Amino acid sequence: MAGCAPATSADSIHLTADAVPATITVLDELPLxxxxxxxxxxxxTRATSTPQPSMTDPS
Structure with missing residues (x-):
């Protein structure tokens, strides 16, 4: 895209609370x-049935 610069650090990305997912599920591979x-x-089904480990703020 013309005129778009890539984000270079986490400080340059600002999301509203409703744009941040409540949970993140990491998979080894996508089911096809x-x-x-x-x-x-x-x-x-996997996202709703898999217990998620609690995430804490590292700071």
Missing amino acids: TPLGKPDKRTLR
Whole structure:
């Protein structure tokens, strides 16, 4: 994109509270449908059924 500069540090990114996800799930790989597309149904199921470790602010 013309005119867009990449973010160079965390200080340059400001998100409103509603733009920050409540949880982040890390996967080794995306579940795929038989056609090779990401399986959104399986992703939703995993996100709601997997207990998330608590995240704390490192500062």
